[in-house]
Structure formats: C-alpha cells, structure tokens
Amino acid sequence: MNxxxxxxxxxxxxxxxxxxxxxxKYGGTSLATPGRIRDAAxxxxxxxxxxxxxxxxxxxxxxxxxxxxxxxxxxxxxxxxRELDQVLATGEQxxxxxxxxxxxxxxxxxxxxxxxxxxxxxxxxxGAARVVRVDPEPVLGRLAAGQVVVVAxxxxxxxxxxxxxxxxxxxDTTAVALAAALGATGCEICTDVPGxxxxxxRIVPDSRPVPSIRADVMAELARGGAAVLHPRSVELAGRHxxxxxxxxxxxxxxxxxxxxxxxxxxxxxxxxxIAHARDVxxxxxxxxxxGLRGGPRLLADLAGSGLRPxxxxxxxxxxxxxxxxxxxxxxxxxxxxxxxxxxxxxxxxSVVGTGLLDAxxxxxxxxxxxxxLGVTVPAMATSAGRxxxxxxxxxxxxxxxxxxxxxxxxxxxxxxx
Numbered sequence: 001m002n003x004x005x006x007x008x009x010x011x012x013x014x015x016x017x018x019x020x021x022x023x024x025k026y027g028g029t030s031l032a033t034p035g036r037i038r039d040a041a042x043x044x045x046x047x048x049x050x051x052x053x054x055x056x057x058x059x060x061x062x063x064x065x066x067x068x069x070x071x072x073x074x075x076x077x078x079x080x081x082r083e084l085d086q087v088l089a090t091g092e093q094x095x096x097x098x099x100x101x102x103x104x105x106x107x108x109x110x111x112x113x114x115x116x117x118x119x120x121x122x123x124x125x126x127g128a129a130r131v132v133r134v135d136p137e138p139v140l141g142r143l144a145a146g147q148v149v150v151v152a153x154x155x156x157x158x159x160x161x162x163x164x165x166x167x168x169x170x171x172d173t174t175a176v177a178l179a180a181a182l183g184a185t186g187c188e189i190c191t192d193v194p195g196x197x198x199x200x201x202r203i204v205p206d207s208r209p210v211p212s213i214r215a216d217v218m219a220e221l222a223r224g225g226a227a228v229l230h231p232r233s234v235e236l237a238g239r240h241x242x243x244x245x246x247x248x249x250x251x252x253x254x255x256x257x258x259x260x261x262x263x264x265x266x267x268x269x270x271x272x273x274i275a276h277a278r279d280v281x282x283x284x285x286x287x288x289x290x291g292l293r294g295g296p297r298l299l300a301d302l303a304g305s306g307l308r309p310x311x312x313x314x315x316x317x318x319x320x321x322x323x324x325x326x327x328x329x330x331x332x333x334x335x336x337x338x339x340x341x342x343x344x345x346x347x348x349x350s351v352v353g354t355g356l357l358d359a360x361x362x363x364x365x366x367x368x369x370x371x372x373l374g375v376t377v378p379a380m381a382t383s384a385g386r387x388x389x390x391x392x393x394x395x396x397x398x399x400x401x402x403x404x405x406x407x408x409x410x411x412x413x414x415x416x417x
Contacts, residue, residue: 020183021053021143025153025175029192030249031095032062039250040190041102044148048108053143055182056150057175058099060091065168078335081126085155085165088127089114092152092171099150110148113138115174116157118149119181122164125304129164131156131173131236134181151178169230176233180240187242189229190249195256196221196228198409199274203397206410209254210273215244217272217354218258220385224275224350225325234258271353271362271407276400277325280310280346280390282378285320285338298338307332310348310388311379323348323379323390346378347396350388351403357384362407369402 024044031037048054060068065088072079072087079087096112103110119135142149153171158164166173172189179187196218197207213221215238222231228246237244238260247255285298298320302309307329309322323346324330333340349366356362363382366389370377379390391399404410 019053020185021055022047022186022188023055023057023175023179023182023184024188024190025057025171026059026099026249027171027189027191028059028062028064028095030190031058031060031099034098036250037061037095037098038102038105041099041106044099045103045106045108048103048148054148055139055143055178055184056099056148057153057171057178058092058095058150059153059171061095061098064091064094078331082162085126085163088165089152089155089163092154096150096152100148103148103150108148109146110150111142112150112152113142114152114163115155116161116163118151118178120151120156120174120177122156122158122166124158124164127165128167129156129158130232131166131177134177136181139178139182166232169227169233172230172233173236176236176240176242176244179242180236184242187237187244189244189246191228191246192249193228194248194251194253195246196226196258197273199400199404200226200276203276203400204274204404204410207404208409210256211254212257212259213272215258215260217352217385220350220352220383221273221275224352224386224388225277225348226273226275228256229258269353269355269359269362271351271356271409273352274400274404274407274409275350275352276396277310277348277350278393278396279326279344280348280393281324281330282343282346282390283309283322283324283333284341284343286341301336302332302338311381311390313379321379343378345393346390347393347399348388348390349396349399349403350386351407352386355384356387357382362387365403365406369399369406372402373399 026040044054044056068087068091072084093114100110100112119138120131121133122129123132124130139149153174155163155165175187196210199207201207215234219231219234222229222234241260244258245255309324312322314320351362366387373395375392375395377389381388
C-alpha cells in the first residue's frame with residue numbers, strides 16, 4: 001500500500017476541511033431483493049439528511065455471483081479468467097445502480113460508480129487481485145457536489161486499465177480501503193448477522209455476541225471460516241487504523257467493534273471464539289523430485305495462482321499434503337497441471353484467541369475432543385492465535401458445539417476456566 005492510503009486513525013480532520021464521510025457496506029444477503037435495497041436506501045437517506053457525507057459499498061444481490069459463475073461455465077468448463085472477471089463484476093455494478101436509483105426515490109442525490117471509477121487501483125491476477133492504491137479524488141469530488149456515492153465492491157482497475165476482481169469477500173476490502181483513503185469517520189459493515197459471535201449462532205444457539213475485538217484476533221477468526229468479515233479487509237483495517245463496526249443491516253441489537261492497535265506485550269492465553277469451514281479437501285501431491293527443490297517451486301506456483309493452503313505437511317519424502325476449501329482451488333490445481341489425489345468430505349474447526357501455544361490446554365482440548373468423537377485428525381495447524389483441526393464433515397457441527405462448551409464460551413468471561 002502506498003501513501004494514497006491516509007496514515008493515522010480514521011476520522012482525522014485537516015483544519016478547514018469537513019469531517020470525513022461515513023463508509024457503509026451492505027452484503028449480498030442484505031440486498032437480495034428490491035425490497036431490501038429500498039429498506040437500506042431509506043436508512044442511508046436518513047443518514048444523508050442528518051448532514052453526513054455518505055459512501056456506500058455494495059455486494060451483488062443474493063446469489064448473483066454464483067449464478068454468474070454458472071452462466072459463464074455454460075460456455076466453457078474453465079472460463080477465460082479475464083472474461084470471467086468481466087462477467088462477475090456486473091453483479092456489484094447492478095446493485096450499485098439500483099441503490100442509487102432507490103436513493104433518488106427518497107429525494108437524495110446519488111451516483112453509482114464502478115470500482116475503477118471510484119479510484120480503486122489493483123494488481124494481481126484476475127479473480128485474485130489486491131488493492132494497491134486508492135485515489136480519493138473521484139469520490140471526494142462527488143461528495144463535494146452533495147451526492148451520496150454508491151461504489152460497486154469487489155473490483156478495481158489495474159495499471160493497464162484492465163478490470164480486476166478481488167475474489168470472494170472482496171467488497172469488505174473495498175469498503176475498508178475507501179475508509180482509509182477518505183479519512184472516514186467510520187466503516188460500517190452491514191450484514192445478515194448481529195455482529196460477531198463466539199461461534200456461528202445457527203450451530204451454537206447459546207453463542208455470545210463479542211462487543212469488541214482486536215483486528216488481529218478478528219483476522220484469525222475470519223481465516224478460520226467466520227464469514228462475517230473477509231480476512232484481507234481486517235488485515236487492511238489493522239494496518240491503516242480503520243475501526244470497523246459490524247452490525248445487522250435491518251435490526252437493532254448487538255454489534256461488534258473491530259479495533260486496530262498492537263497486541264499487549266504479555267497477553268496470556270485466552271480463547272475468544274470457535275470458527276468453522278465446510279467443503280474442505282485434503283490434497284496429496286506425490287511426484288518424482290518433489291523434495292527440497294521441487295516442493296518450494298510447486299508452492300510458489302500455487303501462490304502465484306492465488307491458492308493458499310490452509311495446512312501443510314511433508315509426511316514422507318516426495319509427498320506434499322495440504323488442505324484447501326471449496327471447488328475453486330481444485331480448479332486451479334487442475335489448470336496448473338498438478339497431479340494429485342483429493343479426499344473430500346471434510347470440515348475444519350478453529351479455536352481462536354491469544355497465546356494458544358503458551359499453555360498445553362488448548363491443543364489438548366482439541367485432541368481430546370477428537371478422541372471422544374472417535375476420529376483421527378488428518379491435518380492440524382497451530383499458531384499463537386489459531387488452532388485448526390480437520391474433521392470429517394459429518395462431525396463438524398458436533399465438534400464446534402463441543403469445543404464452544406469445553407472452553408466455557410457459553411458463559412460470561414469471569415465464569416470461564
């Protein structure tokens with residue numbers, strides 16, 4: 001990131017200039033129908049009438065992205081990446097234009113912009129681009145003209161003017177990048193859940209809301225599968241001092257503030273939440289020469305294609321094992337010509353917190369639970385902030401509930417072990 005992202009905390013004012021705008025992002029579920037778009041527009045119009053300068057970032061409506069992928073695959077099993085980006089970017093652009101029209105129905109001046117029109121510059125491959133710079137002037141000019149600016153998330157333009165998408169969850173990153181560049185007074189992520197919980201409330205009904213969480217811990221939850229925020233957006237917020245508030249798009253209730261800031265020097269061991277991911281695949285690559293030279297070269301090729309293994313091991317000479325999530329990484333392996341064996345039907349459960357390797361308790365909890373469920377964990381990754389274990393998919397929800405209970409996350413903090 002270069003200096004087009006403002007340094008310092010959000011909301012920093014330069015003498016003689018108005019306060020920074022409010023940046024608010026709406027996820028696809030919150031915009032799934034015209035009625036939901038109108039509801040969001042009513043809230044935004046009230047915010048604008050109260051005197052705020054408003055920037056809105058939108059995702060594609062509902063399952064639009066999945067439908068666009070399926071549409072493209074009707075013409076090619078593996079669509080050309082550039083053309084697929086052109087197709088997928090239309091989902092967010094439709095949402096942005098409809099939101100601008102809905103705001104105008106409320107008598108509020110509004111304009112929709114694509115990511116490139118909003119000054120978002122990227123680099124990287126189609127479908128896996130990264131934001132490298134945000135020119136704030138296109139958005140600031142529209143705000144100065146009294147307009148609410150609605151930006152299509154998930155996309156930008158590279159140095160050659162090519163449209164690039166940021167990968168799944170990229171609209172969160174768009175919102176945080178704009179908040180940093182504009183010196184926003186806040187970045188609100190409006191979604192279909194009331195903030196961040198200690199586990200997915202659809203699996204653990206007695207999970208507890210997390211009122212405040214540090215960005216580095218939230219990033220580990222997101223990497224573990226918590227779908228409330230994309231991990232790249234949280235990392236970006238932490239680097240640029242952006243405070244993010246996660247709230248339900250249409251209901252009042254609990255909300256979570258994700259705050260930047262360095263961790264304490266001595267944090268101790270604390271479990272904050274349990275995250276999970278479905279559709280996990282165990283990949284085994286066994287090729288002649290896959291040793292100390294061939295293995296790193298293969299990993300570099302995987303990283304260059306945007307594929308990030310979740311766990312990684314070399315249990316035997318000439319064999320590389322790792323896990324990936326979803327079908328897209330498998331498509332990339334095939335496109336790279338990697339000869340591998342894939343075992344599917346797994347899920348991953350992550351214990352997230354601080355200082356998890358400072359005491360034997362957290363690791364022992366996970367391994368003991370696996371034994372109680374009668375399974376052998378085929379892959380596990382450990383770090384100070386996250387312990388991730390792979391389980392058979394049929395036991396995923398039972399593992400989430402058991403770990404949530406065993407770490408006392410269903411009880412107030414002072415009652416936990």
